Amino acid sequence: MAQHRSKTSPPPDTLAQLESLGDQLVRWVSANPLPVLGTALAILLVAAVAGGVSAWRTSRDEKASAELTALQHAYVTAMGGEATALEAPEPANPETARQVRTEYVERFVSFARAHAGTPAQALAALEASRIYEALDAPDQAREVLQEAANELPDDSAVRAVVLRRLAVLAEAAGDYEAAAMANVAAANTPGYPQRLDALADAARCWAEAAKPDEALALYARLKSEASPDQYRVPPHIEARLAELEARSN
Numbered sequence: 001m002a003q004h005r006s007k008t009s010p011p012p013d014t015l016a017q018l019e020s021l022g023d024q025l026v027r028w029v030s031a032n033p034l035p036v037l038g039t040a041l042a043i044l045l046v047a048a049v050a051g052g053v054s055a056w057r058t059s060r061d062e063k064a065s066a067e068l069t070a071l072q073h074a075y076v077t078a079m080g081g082e083a084t085a086l087e088a089p090e091p092a093n094p095e096t097a098r099q100v101r102t103e104y105v106e107r108f109v110s111f112a113r114a115h116a117g118t119p120a121q122a123l124a125a126l127e128a129s130r131i132y133e134a135l136d137a138p139d140q141a142r143e144v145l146q147e148a149a150n151e152l153p154d155d156s157a158v159r160a161v162v163l164r165r166l167a168v169l170a171e172a173a174g175d176y177e178a179a180a181m182a183n184v185a186a187a188n189t190p191g192y193p194q195r196l197d198a199l200a201d202a203a204r205c206w207a208e209a210a211k212p213d214e215a216l217a218l219y220a221r222l223k224s225e226a227s228p229d230q231y232r233v234p235p236h237i238e239a240r241l242a243e244l245e246a247r248s249n
Helices: 012-030 040-049 059-078 094-114 119-134 138-151 157-172 176-187 195-208 212-225 235-248
Strands: none
Touching: 059 094, 059 119, 094 119, 094 138, 119 138, 119 157, 138 157, 157 176, 157 195, 176 195, 195 212, 195 235, 212 235
């Protein structure tokens, strides 16, 4: 008897592609253990169930996934690691590290641009941003992420991961307004698991940017959209926003 596939389950070919994309996410997240990035694999699975990975259902995008995996393996090897390693090691010679990073960051950026609007672009841009940081080039790190965010669909949960990473870099540069806007955009992405965390961070960044009205508007939104038993604003953010709220009364 033929088996019937659930309408919400991805077809077998999509599952195979998800495994390849998932391997890349595992590798990237393992080297970037920030809480903001820790849900990348969960996002991928949610997207699969919701049909959000339709862009990976063609042979062309399956090929892109394989090419990105090969590029990542080549980078790790050039840095002196095993091809299957989860993270590139730091070469003993700083000049070797600089040369390899300079070469491969350009390759990751080129790959991202060649696959604009797909999960492959997001993954390549995330890796490129990390390499740019290692090269002490924070502006370029933000630029490649912004470019990916501009190209990816607004309802893409993978785009939300890119936006959250962009917010982290913007905040590190003292650009709190840009960080707030990136966090809000991530929070407004359907199906993004860290939506409420993104809202809280956006409110905090607006406060840091001396924009109390925007911060309080998001604080009110947080309190209206999340019950205390569902989500608790981190204490340091809660204290800052509560202080702003008291001053405004």
